[in-house]
Amino acid sequence: xxxxxxxxxxxxxxxxxxxxxxxxxRQGKKRYHTPEGIAYRSSKEAQGIFTVQYPEEKLPVPEExxxxxxxxxxxxxxxxxxxxxxxxxxxxxxxxxxxxWIIRSSDPNTGRPIPxxxxxxxxxxxxxxxxxxxxxxxxxxxxxxxxYELANYDRQKNNIFDKVKLGKPVSYxxxxxxxxxxxxxxxxxxxxxxxxxxxxxx
Amino acid sequence: MAAKVDGETIVGLKPVMxxxxxxxxxxxxxNTYLLNMPFTDRLDYFCSMSNNFGYALAVEKLxxxxxxxxxxxxxxxxxELTRIVNHVSTIGFLLNDLGAxxxxxxxxxxxxxxxxxxxxxxxxxxxMCNYFRFGGVARDLPAGTLDKIRDLVFERxxxxxxxxxxxxxxxxxxxxxxxxxxxxxxxxxxAYSTTGPVLRASGVPYDxxxxxxxxxxxxxxxxxxxxxxxxxxxxxxxRIDEIRQSIRILQQAVKxxxxxxxxxxxxxxxxxxxxxxxxxxxxxxxxxLGFYIVSTGKPNPWRYHVRAPSFINLTPLELMCIGxxxxxxxxxxGSIDIVxxxxxx
Numbered sequence: 001x002x003x004x005x006x007x008x009x010x011x012x013x014x015x016x017x018x019x020x021x022x023x024x025x026r027q028g029k030k031r032y033h034t035p036e037g038i039a040y041r042s043s044k045e046a047q048g049i050f051t052v053q054y055p056e057e058k059l060p061v062p063e064e065x066x067x068x069x070x071x072x073x074x075x076x077x078x079x080x081x082x083x084x085x086x087x088x089x090x091x092x093x094x095x096x097x098x099x100x101w102i103i104r105s106s107d108p109n110t111g112r113p114i115p116x117x118x119x120x121x122x123x124x125x126x127x128x129x130x131x132x133x134x135x136x137x138x139x140x141x142x143x144x145x146x147x148y149e150l151a152n153y154d155r156q157k158n159n160i161f162d163k164v165k166l167g168k169p170v171s172y173x174x175x176x177x178x179x180x181x182x183x184x185x186x187x188x189x190x191x192x193x194x195x196x197x198x199x200x201x202x
Numbered sequence: 203m204a205a206k207v208d209g210e211t212i213v214g215l216k217p218v219m220x221x222x223x224x225x226x227x228x229x230x231x232x233n234t235y236l237l238n239m240p241f242t243d244r245l246d247y248f249c250s251m252s253n254n255f256g257y258a259l260a261v262e263k264l265x266x267x268x269x270x271x272x273x274x275x276x277x278x279x280x281x282e283l284t285r286i287v288n289h290v291s292t293i294g295f296l297l298n299d300l301g302a303x304x305x306x307x308x309x310x311x312x313x314x315x316x317x318x319x320x321x322x323x324x325x326x327x328x329x330m331c332n333y334f335r336f337g338g339v340a341r342d343l344p345a346g347t348l349d350k351i352r353d354l355v356f357e358r359x360x361x362x363x364x365x366x367x368x369x370x371x372x373x374x375x376x377x378x379x380x381x382x383x384x385x386x387x388x389x390x391x392x393a394y395s396t397t398g399p400v401l402r403a404s405g406v407p408y409d410x411x412x413x414x415x416x417x418x419x420x421x422x423x424x425x426x427x428x429x430x431x432x433x434x435x436x437x438x439x440x441r442i443d444e445i446r447q448s449i450r451i452l453q454q455a456v457k458x459x460x461x462x463x464x465x466x467x468x469x470x471x472x473x474x475x476x477x478x479x480x481x482x483x484x485x486x487x488x489x490x491l492g493f494y495i496v497s498t499g500k501p502n503p504w505r506y507h508v509r510a511p512s513f514i515n516l517t518p519l520e521l522m523c524i525g526x527x528x529x530x531x532x533x534x535x536g537s538i539d540i541v542x543x544x545x546x547x
Contacts, residue, residue, distance in 0.1 A: 002374065003374060004372075005372035005373045005374050005377075006373055006374055006375065008368060008369060008372070009368070009369030009370065009373050010369075011369075012365060012368060012369040013305060013369070016309075042315070042316070042319060044316065044350075044353045044354060044357060044358040046312070050312050050315070061322075062319075062322050062323040062344075063323075063344065064322070064323060064324065064325065064326040064341070064344065065322060065326055065327070066326040066327060090471070093471070094236070094237065094471045095237075096233060096237040096238075096239075096240050096241060128240055128330070129327065129330075130239075130240035130330070130332050131326055131332065132236070132237070132240070132471070135340070135469070136469070136471045144326070179344070
């Protein structure tokens with residue numbers, strides 16, 4: 001019959017339409033605004049409506065997701081903050097759009113450079129979020145963040161991140177990237193054990 | 203494009219390109235080899251994994267290293283998933299050009315979303331993946347990803363492509379508007395050096411994965427999709443055939459993937475590339491994507507050129523459009539499947 005192709009196509013779209021309401025009835029209140037509902041709608045069994053209603057519902061971000069980097073600091077006693085960064089400059093060298101610039105601090109008495117950054121700037125407008133800085137940092141000092149809601153009204157003022165804005169504690173890093181953190185801690189403990197074994201016994 | 207029309211019929215046409223020129227090749231000369239990898243992502247932004255693959259192949263040819271087995275399998279899986287993503291989006295965009303506004307696109311994008319979720323879990327980003335390195339891939343697949351790929355490949359994708367075919371392939375409007383439109387004979391296609399689905403829809407069964415196998419493609423059992431009329435409808439059908447062949451390759455790859463290391467040697471940021479020149483090419487979803495690198499032993503390339511399939515497939519546009527109506531030109535342009543990022547680099 002002439003037009004049967006079009007009719008069959010219309011039946012397919014009608015099926016999609018009905019599936020949404022059928023799943024609504026079947027899953028009731030749990031379909032929207034709950035984590036299981038979001039997981040169902042982004043899984044392989046999803047039929048009917050597929051949309052996640054942002055900003056009321058947010059898709060959980062996977063661990064490897066990378067956005068603008070952040071500097072990791074360790075919190076010592078009495079609230080003292082120690083940045084892991086030693087201002088070696090590898091991240092600045094390996095950054096494709098060259099958006100990192102570091103100024104190494106020098107010892108006030110002798111004038112020689114010490115491994116600690118006096119200033120550390122990243123231009124978040126230029127940053128491509130490629131992840132090279134965190135991949136090639138030998139001290140695990142700079143890692144990629146998960147926070148993508150960085151929109152603001154004044155780019156010039158807000159989007160050049162300095163050391164204070166970039167610094168986040170190790171606990172935050174362990175929370176957003178648990179597997180990576182566990183692997184790096186295991187490697188650190190192992191390296192420490194090897195060094196301890198090599199030290200001459202007193 | 204600048205079209206010369208006589209009433210509603212086209213008598214001459216010239217594509218005007220260059221509005222997205224971003225100096226990719228000159229930037230490639232100031233970057234070191236590793237730093238160029240994220241820039242290649244942004245060439246054909248739909249298929250970033252394929253672009254990475256081509257560039258990694260070119261530099262690995264110069265360096266003379268080969269990635270380990272697991273990395274090769276991961277590369278093939280990512281490349282074929284990218285092919286599915288691209289073809290499914292192209293079919294959606296072709297139907298958008300034909301007038302079925304956004305319904306086929308959004309149905310196609312459901313599959314694309316699921317595959318992009320896999321890319322996000324593996325490499326950290328949905329489109330600009332930056333996942334391949336010289337000698338392997340950047341990091342291993344996280345736990346659970348292979349199961350997700352398995353679910354998609356063995357269950358959902360074939361079912362959804364069948365559904366797509368059910369409501370699109372026999373649709374009378376699509377057939378009337380695309381059969382016999384924009385015909386490209388095989389001699390013309392070869393003379394204009396088109397590659398990819400455009401060439402295969404014109405009857406020339408040339409596929410780089412069979413003609414010049416790279417990676418481990420010689421181990422997989424798949425057919426080369428060919429159609430013989432060379433019109434818009436055949437290009438649509440060739441893309442659907444290629445999706446099915448990609449699903450076939452994926453099923454074999456996912457079954458055979460071994461355990462093991464994923465990168466040859468330690469990850470370094472200053473790669474030592476000996477002097478020489480090399481041309482690394484892949485069968486990208488749009489055609490033959492090639493990277494030509496001339497190296498003088500310094501950390502950055504001396505000359506870096508990208509053979510962009512969209513740019514070269516655009517050249518027979520005038521030939522295909524002469525004698526057609528203005529409305530058909532839009533459809534023909536949609537069927538060649540260009541991406542401006544690649545055309546203008």
